[in-house]
Amino acid sequence: MKRLICVLILALSGMPGLWAQADSLRQLAAVEISASRAAGPALLRPDSLSLRQYQTGSLAQLLGQEGYAFMKLYGPGRLATPSLRGSGAAHTAVLWNGWNLSSPMNGQLDFSLLPVSLLDQVKVQYGGQGALLGSGAVGGAIHLDSRPPEDGFSGQVQADAGAFGFGQVAGVLRARGARGSLCIRAFGQRATNDFRYRVPVAGGSDSLRRQQHAALWQAGFIQEGTLALSSRQTLTAHLWYTASEREIPPASDQGDRHWRSSLGYRYRGEDWDLQARVAWFDEGLTYTDTLSGLDARSRARTGQGEVEWRWWPGKGQQLRLALSQAWGEARADGYGGQAHRRGQGSLLALYRLPRWWPGWEGQLSLRQGWADGRWLPPMPALAWGVG
Numbered sequence: 001m002k003r004l005i006c007v008l009i010l011a012l013s014g015m016p017g018l019w020a021q022a023d024s025l026r027q028l029a030a031v032e033i034s035a036s037r038a039a040g041p042a043l044l045r046p047d048s049l050s051l052r053q054y055q056t057g058s059l060a061q062l063l064g065q066e067g068y069a070f071m072k073l074y075g076p077g078r079l080a081t082p083s084l085r086g087s088g089a090a091h092t093a094v095l096w097n098g099w100n101l102s103s104p105m106n107g108q109l110d111f112s113l114l115p116v117s118l119l120d121q122v123k124v125q126y127g128g129q130g131a132l133l134g135s136g137a138v139g140g141a142i143h144l145d146s147r148p149p150e151d152g153f154s155g156q157v158q159a160d161a162g163a164f165g166f167g168q169v170a171g172v173l174r175a176r177g178a179r180g181s182l183c184i185r186a187f188g189q190r191a192t193n194d195f196r197y198r199v200p201v202a203g204g205s206d207s208l209r210r211q212q213h214a215a216l217w218q219a220g221f222i223q224e225g226t227l228a229l230s231s232r233q234t235l236t237a238h239l240w241y242t243a244s245e246r247e248i249p250p251a252s253d254q255g256d257r258h259w260r261s262s263l264g265y266r267y268r269g270e271d272w273d274l275q276a277r278v279a280w281f282d283e284g285l286t287y288t289d290t291l292s293g294l295d296a297r298s299r300a301r302t303g304q305g306e307v308e309w310r311w312w313p314g315k316g317q318q319l320r321l322a323l324s325q326a327w328g329e330a331r332a333d334g335y336g337g338q339a340h341r342r343g344q345g346s347l348l349a350l351y352r353l354p355r356w357w358p359g360w361e362g363q364l365s366l367r368q369g370w371a372d373g374r375w376l377p378p379m380p381a382l383a384w385g386v387g
Contacts, residue, residue, distance in 0.1 A: 087139025165192030
């Protein structure tokens with residue numbers, strides 16, 4: 001009884017102190033965040049610092065880790081495809097200096113095969129761009145562009161190493177004179193991926209094993225050159241080659257080979273210019289599985305041509321007319337080994353409206369396409385923005 005009375009006295013003695021404490025609660029004002037459902041088109045580009053940070057990585061790592069696009073990854077060095085605004089990989093156009101890189105076999109592109117060290121500039125364009133870039137740009141487009149080097153001669157070499165047998169080296173040589181320029185980029189990468197992992201064992205301790213048959217090897221180069229025929233005429237040439245060998249556990253192997261080339265001519269007038277370009281892509285894929293005895297080979301070839309005329313009448317206006325034609329052929333052992341061919345083209349008309357007030361931009365565009373001798377529905381578009 002005495003012990004209970006002492007506890008009550010101690011508890012009651014602390015009551016005045018409790019009443020004396022000031023209330024620490026604060027009433028915060030409500031915050032409202034609103035956004036339109038129609039986000040509209042937008043253009044973002046990684047800066048030079050981000051490109052330098054991911055020099056030893058792939059384009060999938062750059063866009064995915066920096067938040068420019070949602071990347072669907074299937075493991076390090078494995079298949080990586082983008083998704084812009086909820087669209088699929090086949091609805092995202094990937095353009096290299098204006099040429100569509102999507103494979104005619106599946107309409108997609110593996111971003112794990114695109115090293116950042118071979119790229120000068122990356123731009124991510126959100127929103128439907130079908131009127132400008134065709135039906136493959138429903139969710140948006142990713143532009144991979146080249147820039148001419150600065151005057152003089154320069155070079156750079158970078159090498160990295162990491163765990164599980166990872167190593168990469170990349171280099172670039174640039175030269176520019178009065179009549180032209182030349183830029184050569186090359187890279188090589190390998191990894192054994194022989195990490196250790198635990199396997200539960202019934203009735204005993206876990207078994208420690210080392211991953212087998214998961215190595216990766218990649219190499220490639222890009223060669224770009226320009227030649228000034230006169231003060232108004234310029235020739236450009238690009239050549240891009242990449243090769244990849246990937247081991248897929250437990251007993252599969254995949255090899256990829258890509259040749260991409262283009263040649264262009266440009267004539268500059270006083271307030272207009274004319275450009276004609278051609279491109280040729282050749283890609284091959286080999287997939288083998290020793291357990292099932294599978295040996296499947298696929299190959300796709302694509303030829304593209306484009307003629308474009310642009311006129312600047314003044315006050316920010318621009319009129320653009322472009323005619324393009326593409327031809328593709330794909331052959332796969334899994335589909336009988338027969339070649340499947342398709343031809344498609346389009347005519348584009350674009351008019352950039354005058355800048356009626358500072359920061360305002362608007363444009364009208366219309367694309368009429370055809371495929372395999374059939375006309376496609378026309379695609380008009382009106383876009384404007386205030387900066």
